[in-house]
Amino acid sequence: xxxxxxxxxxxxxxxxxxxTRVHALRGVDLTVQPGDYLAIMGASGxxxxxxxxxxxxxxxxxxxxxxxxxxxxxELNERQLSLLxxxxxxxxxxxxNLVPRTSALSNVELPLVYAGLxxxxxxxxxxxxxxLVGLSDRAGHQPSQLSGGQQQRVAVxxxxxxxxxxxxxxxxxxxxxxxxxxxxxxxxxxxNALGRTIVVxxxxxxxxxHAERVVRVSDGRIVADTAASQVWAVR
Amino acid sequence: xNIVEILRFAIRGLTANKLRSGLTTxxxxxxxxxxxxxxxxxxxxxxxxxxSIAGLGTNVLTVAPLRGPGQTTGRPLTVEDAKALVDPxxxxxxxxxxxxxxxxxxxxxxxxxxxxxxxxxTYPEYFETTNSPVATGTGFTDxxxxxxxxxxxxxxxxxxxxxxxxxxxxxxVLVDSIQxxxxxxxxxxxxxxxxxxxxxxxxxxxAVQNSVTGYGSLSQIAVQAVSADAISAAQAEVxxxxxxxxxxxxxxxxxxxxxxxxxxxxARTETTQTFTVLLAAVAAISLLVGGIGVTNIMLVTVTExxxxxxxxxxxxxxxxxxxGQFLAEATLLSLFGGLLGVAVGxxxxxxxxxxxxxxxxxxxxxxxxxxxxxIGLFFGSYPASRAASLRPIQAxxxx
Numbered sequence: 001x002x003x004x005x006x007x008x009x010x011x012x013x014x015x016x017x018x019x020t021r022v023h024a025l026r027g028v029d030l031t032v033q034p035g036d037y038l039a040i041m042g043a044s045g046x047x048x049x050x051x052x053x054x055x056x057x058x059x060x061x062x063x064x065x066x067x068x069x070x071x072x073x074x075e076l077n078e079r080q081l082s083l084l085x086x087x088x089x090x091x092x093x094x095x096x097n098l099v100p101r102t103s104a105l106s107n108v109e110l111p112l113v114y115a116g117l118x119x120x121x122x123x124x125x126x127x128x129x130x131x132l133v134g135l136s137d138r139a140g141h142q143p144s145q146l147s148g149g150q151q152q153r154v155a156v157x158x159x160x161x162x163x164x165x166x167x168x169x170x171x172x173x174x175x176x177x178x179x180x181x182x183x184x185x186x187x188x189x190x191x192n193a194l195g196r197t198i199v200v201x202x203x204x205x206x207x208x209x210h211a212e213r214v215v216r217v218s219d220g221r222i223v224a225d226t227a228a229s230q231v232w233a234v235r
Numbered sequence: 236x237n238i239v240e241i242l243r244f245a246i247r248g249l250t251a252n253k254l255r256s257g258l259t260t261x262x263x264x265x266x267x268x269x270x271x272x273x274x275x276x277x278x279x280x281x282x283x284x285x286x287s288i289a290g291l292g293t294n295v296l297t298v299a300p301l302r303g304p305g306q307t308t309g310r311p312l313t314v315e316d317a318k319a320l321v322d323p324x325x326x327x328x329x330x331x332x333x334x335x336x337x338x339x340x341x342x343x344x345x346x347x348x349x350x351x352x353x354x355x356x357t358y359p360e361y362f363e364t365t366n367s368p369v370a371t372g373t374g375f376t377d378x379x380x381x382x383x384x385x386x387x388x389x390x391x392x393x394x395x396x397x398x399x400x401x402x403x404x405x406x407x408v409l410v411d412s413i414q415x416x417x418x419x420x421x422x423x424x425x426x427x428x429x430x431x432x433x434x435x436x437x438x439x440x441x442a443v444q445n446s447v448t449g450y451g452s453l454s455q456i457a458v459q460a461v462s463a464d465a466i467s468a469a470q471a472e473v474x475x476x477x478x479x480x481x482x483x484x485x486x487x488x489x490x491x492x493x494x495x496x497x498x499x500x501x502a503r504t505e506t507t508q509t510f511t512v513l514l515a516a517v518a519a520i521s522l523l524v525g526g527i528g529v530t531n532i533m534l535v536t537v538t539e540x541x542x543x544x545x546x547x548x549x550x551x552x553x554x555x556x557x558x559g560q561f562l563a564e565a566t567l568l569s570l571f572g573g574l575l576g577v578a579v580g581x582x583x584x585x586x587x588x589x590x591x592x593x594x595x596x597x598x599x600x601x602x603x604x605x606x607x608x609x610i611g612l613f614f615g616s617y618p619a620s621r622a623a624s625l626r627p628i629q630a631x632x633x634x
Contacts, residue, residue: 056549058548058549058626058628058631059626059628078554079553079555082553082556083553085548085550085627091549091550093631097542097545097546098546099543099547102247113240114547114552115551
């Protein structure tokens with residue numbers, strides 16, 4: 001049995017101190033196996049984004065243990081965390097977060113630049129990733145010349161160009177119309193079919209319906225963790 | 236993440252806001268250009284001073300009688316004193332010694348009248364000793380001195396005021412009502428200090444004593460050392476000989492003084508060096524202000540691009556990569572500004588500034604350029620380290 005991609009135990013996260021202290025997470029346990037397609041759902045303020053940021057090593061937990069692909073991230077220094085984000089995690093944000101004034105191709109190449117790859121291999125892999133999201137004809141366009149759906153697909157291409165163990169998406173379709181949403185979700189389905197582990201935050205049932213497993217977060221705790229087939233069967 | 240990629244990111248970052256990058260560059264350009272130009276002006280000024288002092292002859296000592304309080308009884312300088320100084324045994328470092336009498340006279344040619352403040356009577360060696368070559372015509376000879384011929388060599392200014400553009404050689408001028416024949420004109424020397432060295436005239440000693448000054452004491456003795464290096468030795472020999480002739484046992488009681496141009500040169504050089512340092516300090520301040528401009532703009536840039544920094548960190552940029560990118564941006568800004576500044580400074584130094592021909596000092600170019608590069612590193616390091624130490628999640632949340 002291979003290592004779980006994500007193994008979280010007793011995760012706590014608090015912001016601020018004194019009277020303004022906020023408990024974003026109050027003890028979360030979660031295990032995600034390779035190839036899982038997980039949807040995290042919850043009301044805004046429930047702590048689901050905090051959970052995703054911790055899983056993505058963008059933030060450090062106040063308490064608890066987190067193993068990513070068998071590695072305890074608490075033991076890593078800043079540089080090692082950067083490398084981990086670069087090699088093992090692909091991020092997709094609600095607001096796309098492409099680097100402005102930089103072509104789609106260069107945006108997709110960026111993780112490979114930080115990984116230290118040569119120019120030719122970078123180009124090759126970035127073009128392949130753009131091809132996967134159906135945007136190889138827009139490689140030279142800048143983000144401002146692309147539609148929201150196209151920008152998000154460039155972001156998806158960037159997230160998977162490094163062949164990460166884990167793709168994390170924070171409300172990836174929150175800003176998209178239904179057609180673009182369908183395009184992005186289709187890409188996710190294809191990635192999952194290829195064996196990628198995907199964790200998506202969403203509050204849209206339509207998006208969660210694509211996942212194999214749905215986790216509900218409320219008030220900093222996981223309140224439900226069920227296979228998708230069961231969730232949708234009940235309704 | 237290699238250097239080429241860091242530079243590529245930096246150039247992209249800089250070209251994203253060309254006006255701002257250009258204006259920041261301008262600050263460094265002005266600073267570096269000012270350092271190079273002002274140092275060039277300063278060294279041009281000291282070169283001009285050195286040249287005008289060298290014009291007096293760097294291997295010339297001037298012996299003048301000392302008429303201070305308590306020295307009124309001192310013996311005057313005589314032609315015999317001057318002759319005694321040319322002594323291959325007692326004074327091997329003295330090449331020639333010319334007795335000189337000077338007075339101010341009024342010269343008249345036709346309707347033109349001109350006051351010559353420096354009318355010198357001397358020996359033919361004077362021309363070589365004081366580094367005053369004859370430009371047109373000839374100088375006078377020992378024969379002229381022996382015969383007390385009334386011939387005169389005019390300085391450039393004196394010749395021009397009397398004759399204008401006409402050729403003075405062969406013409407007769409009245410010097411204090413005595414007729415002299417002009418036989419030559421000295422090459423122009425330029426002004427040195429207060430007096431105009433060209434507003435002068437040179438005639439045989441005997442003729443001047445005969446007709447103008449009378450046979451009194453000498454105004455000075457111009458001594459030529461065998462070389463510029465021998466000038467200190469020559470000064471010692473001259474002092475010893477004159478002390479002996481004037482029966483002076485205590486050196487502090489000397490009734491003459493010796494002017495050494497190399498001492499004059501040292502004093503003047505020191506003054507112009509102070510002047511140069513002052514100019515360079517002013518320029519360095521403008522370079523510093525330019526450097527602060529770089530910091531300012533880099534801080535603005537970092538604040539503006541916090542989100543971009545967050546994105547880069549989220550997809551795996553290390554601290555070093557972010558630090559490198561922003562340091563490279565700051566260094567490129569100031570290096571480019573430095574290069575432009577070198578161009579501006581060197582081009583600007585081709586023109587005359589306040590009557591001084593600037594002399595570009597190569598080391599000032601190197602220094603200003605190196606400092607501009609260091610300014611990028613130094614003044615860019617604070618904004619860059621601020622960018623690099625941002626936590627990815629904070630940076631991403633920044634609006």
